[in-house]
Amino acid sequence: xxxxxxxxxxxxxxxxxxxxxxxxxxxxxxxxxRLIDVITYLKQTPELAFDYLFxxxxxxxxxxxxxxxxxxSTRYRHNVVLKxxxxxxxxxxxxxAHVYRTAEQHEREIFDLFGxxxxxxxxxxxxxxxxxxxxxxxxxxxxxxxxxIKL
Amino acid sequence: xxxxxxxxxxxEQIINVGPQHPATHGVLHLIITLNGETIVNLEPNLGxxxxxxxxxxxxxxxRQFIYTTxxxxxxxxxxxxxxxxxxxxxxxxxxxxxxxxxxxxLVSELTRIASHELWWGAMAMDLGALSPFFYAFRERxxxxxxxxxxxxxxxxxxxxxxxxxxxxxxxNFVKRVKDFIIQFKSRIxxxxxxVTGNIIFQNRMKNxxxxxxxxxxxYGTTGPTARGSGVSCDIRKIxxxxxYGKLQFDEVLETAGDSFARYLVxxxxxxxxxxxxxxxxxxxxxxxFQAKTKAVLKLPKGEFYQRVETPRGELGVYxxxxxxxxxxxxxxxxxxxxxxxxxNHMIKGHKIxxxxxxxxxxxxxxxxxxx
Numbered sequence: 350x351x352x353x354x355x356x357x358x359x360x361x362x363x364x365x366x367x368x369x370x371x372x373x374x375x376x377x378x379x380x381x382x383r384l385i386d387v388i389t390y391l392k393q394t395p396e397l398a399f400d401y402l403f404x405x406x407x408x409x410x411x412x413x414x415x416x417x418x419x420x421x422s423t424r425y426r427h428n429v430v431l432k433x434x435x436x437x438x439x440x441x442x443x444x445x446a447h448v449y450r451t452a453e454q455h456e457r458e459i460f461d462l463f464g465x466x467x468x469x470x471x472x473x474x475x476x477x478x479x480x481x482x483x484x485x486x487x488x489x490x491x492x493x494x495x496x497x498i499k500l
Numbered sequence: 501x502x503x504x505x506x507x508x509x510x511x512e513q514i515i516n517v518g519p520q521h522p523a524t525h526g527v528l529h530l531i532i533t534l535n536g537e538t539i540v541n542l543e544p545n546l547g548x549x550x551x552x553x554x555x556x557x558x559x560x561x562x563r564q565f566i567y568t569t570x571x572x573x574x575x576x577x578x579x580x581x582x583x584x585x586x587x588x589x590x591x592x593x594x595x596x597x598x599x600x601x602x603x604x605x606l607v608s609e610l611t612r613i614a615s616h617e618l619w620w621g622a623m624a625m626d627l628g629a630l631s632p633f634f635y636a637f638r639e640r641x642x643x644x645x646x647x648x649x650x651x652x653x654x655x656x657x658x659x660x661x662x663x664x665x666x667x668x669x670x671x672n673f674v675k676r677v678k679d680f681i682i683q684f685k686s687r688i689x690x691x692x693x694x695v696t697g698n699i700i701f702q703n704r705m706k707n708x709x710x711x712x713x714x715x716x717x718x719y720g721t722t723g724p725t726a727r728g729s730g731v732s733c734d735i736r737k738i739x740x741x742x743x744y745g746k747l748q749f750d751e752v753l754e755t756a757g758d759s760f761a762r763y764l765v766x767x768x769x770x771x772x773x774x775x776x777x778x779x780x781x782x783x784x785x786x787x788x789f790q791a792k793t794k795a796v797l798k799l800p801k802g803e804f805y806q807r808v809e810t811p812r813g814e815l816g817v818y819x820x821x822x823x824x825x826x827x828x829x830x831x832x833x834x835x836x837x838x839x840x841x842x843x844n845h846m847i848k849g850h851k852i853x854x855x856x857x858x859x860x861x862x863x864x865x866x867x868x869x870x871x
Contacts, residue, residue: 372590372804401717403807404816404833419805419816419833423717423731426738451720454841462552477547477870486555487829493555 350396350427358397359429362390374419374428381416381435381442388448391420391429398422399429402449405456407463409489413437414465418445435465444470462487511535515852519548523626523856526866530855537851542844550870557830562588562662562797565827570656572832573868575615578607579810581660586741587806587817588662591799599787600664601743602780606677607647607659609773613684614643615811615863616766616773623763623860624695627704632695639687642680646673662797664790677781684774691767705760709846709858712757719845720838723813724769725862728762730755735809749776762861798825812836812863836868 350358356375359368366387367378379387391399404419418431435442444467445452456467457476464485467473475482484491512535519527527548533541553572557565566584570577582604589596621636644654649670651657659666695701711721716729726733734751736744752768754761799821806817813835820829839862847858 372802374805402720403722403814404805404818404831406818406831406833408820408829417818419818423733449720450715450718450845451838451841454837455720458837462554472543476545477550479547486552 350425352427355427355429363387371430374430376430376432378432378434381433384416384431384433384443384445387431388418388445392448396425397427398424400424402445402451402455405445405452405459407459407465407487409463409487411437411489414440414463416442416459416465440465441468442466443468444473446470461485464488512540517855523859524866525622525864528864528866528869532852532855534852537853539847539850539852539855542847544840544843546870548870549867551867553871554830554832557827559826561825562799562827565830566661567656567658569832570658571867572834572871573810573812573815573836573865574655575618575865576611576810576812577655577657578604578611578659579808580815581658582608582742583806583808583810583815583817585660585662586808587804587819588797588799590806591802591804591819591821592662592793592797594663594791594793596664596791597788598785600789600791602784603665603669603789604660605743605747606777606780606784607650607657607665609776610643610646610677610680612773612811613770614640616770617643619766619811619860619863620691620695624701626856626860627701629695629698629701632691635687635690635694639680639684642676642683646676646680649673649676661790663793664788666790668789669784674781674784677777681774681778681781684770688767688771688774696764696767702760704854704857705763705861706756706758708759708850708854709861710756710758711842711846715842715845716757719842721813721842722835722838723809723811723863724752724762724765725813725839725842727752727765728754728861729757733814735807735814739807741806741808747776747779749773759857759861766863796825798823799827810835812865812868813839832871834868834871836862836864836866837871840864840869 352375356368369376391397399420399422401421401423403421406417408415414435416433421428459465460473461475461477512533515532517530518524519529529545531543553568566581569580569584572580617636617640621633624632648654650673651659711729713729716726716731722733737751749772752765754765801823804819808815816833818831819827822828
């Protein structure tokens with residue numbers, strides 16, 4: 350499915366969501382409560398078949414977090430980007446570990462570096478840093494006592 | 501006398517492989533739950549070489565941040581640099597000269613061969629055969645020498661910059677690459693005679709660490725790891741970047757999904773890379789090796805993503821720009837990180853002796869996983 354066709358389809362199914370053409374792929378933005386609905390639809394609809402989550406990450410916008418999911422379909426080779434707004438004070442979002450198994454390790458990394466809590470994750474704990482580490486380094490307000498770049 | 505570090509169920513014991521273990525090829529720590537000799541669970545513990553490159557990049561300019569990426573997957577420094585340069589060029593819409601494109605592909609494919617050579621030698625060494633390591637280094641040394649002459653470095657090359665390559669190729673480059681092609685072609689058959697056909701090697705590799713096609717996709721594995729399971733995932737073929745769309749080569753696919761299939765994919769890929777180099781080495785166009793760019797690069801506001809194929813799989817560079825001279829957020833989707841997550845699934849139920857046979861075929865580079 351081409352990008353324009355994909356945007357039309359997504360606008361038809363999720364009329365309340367914001368769907369625009371990004372630099373490469375269509376981008377769908379919505380709130381964190383709808384994540385599982387959207388993912389289930391994208392993965393299970395036969396003509397979409399988004400079965401490969403190739404990148405999962407987070408962006409700290411100071412007022413809120415944006416979870417960014419890059420999806421690909423190994424059958425049709427079309428892509429879509431999901432941007433999910435998450436509250437900054439209480440960052441919680443549903444885990445995708447049971448939908449895409451690659452999400453399990455990616456979400457542990459995001460939890461480690463951004464402090465986002467993934468509800469329903471089977472093994473949510475720090476992966477890179479030690480258990481005693483205080484703070485979440487990739488947040489914009491994190492102050493590093495020894496910053497190599499700024500020294 | 502000693503403290504129990506982790507608790508285990510009746511009849512099970514926990515052992516730690518790494519962070520200092522020769523078969524992990526770096527500082528990877530695996531916590532393995534064993535029942536007798538059978539692996540019940542395996543959990544990787546990462547971060548021993550975590551430098552937070554993503555955070556560092558937020559305070560570096562678009563010319564500087566490329567140098568940190570040579571330190572991620574140090575066996576494919578060129579290809580990491582290529583990914584970053586492509587992302588910046590895509591965002592700024594820089595047209596790069598044809599000569600630079602060809603040089604980039606040539607050094608990238610030489611890197612791919614060098615990386616697979618090192619993997620091949622180390623893989624055989626893990627399984628107890630020491631001589632293949634010297635055979636592999638015999639060829640790999642030639643490539644690192646060629647790189648040293650042109651880029652000035654043997655490992656962290658930093659040769660690609662936004663707009664092209666940093667300097668023109670050395671006058672000896674073409675001749676030495678041609679000599680290398682002849683040398684490599686006469687010796688690649690030795691690899692098969694020495695290792696591939698070896699019955700002990702085959703018995704240790706076949707039907708070990710099976711990854712089905714569905715699992716390979718679900719775990720997000722890419723590169724030779726996924727292609728051994730029959731997943732078509734070569735970014736050079738499915739989303740061609742640079743001039744890969746104009747070149748003739750095959751995507752190597754195997755369907756068995758076991759360690760031996762992944763082994764075969766990498767050996768065959770070396771031959772494909774040689775064929776790409778042969779197509780280009782006589783046709784390097786004349787002209788500039790770098791486009792004219794401003795001294796200070798400013799990316800427009802927006803989000804940019806570029807996928808490239810490294811020897812280990814798909815590397816993604818995701819830049820979020822606010823319009824300034826430094827990235828607001830940068831994410832490297834490294835292939836090793838996702839490939840490693842499939843290891844627990846692949847190794848469960850096997851004997852601990854099979855661990856190196858499975859882990860070896862994932863071709864893990866730890867700084868690439870930790871970043």
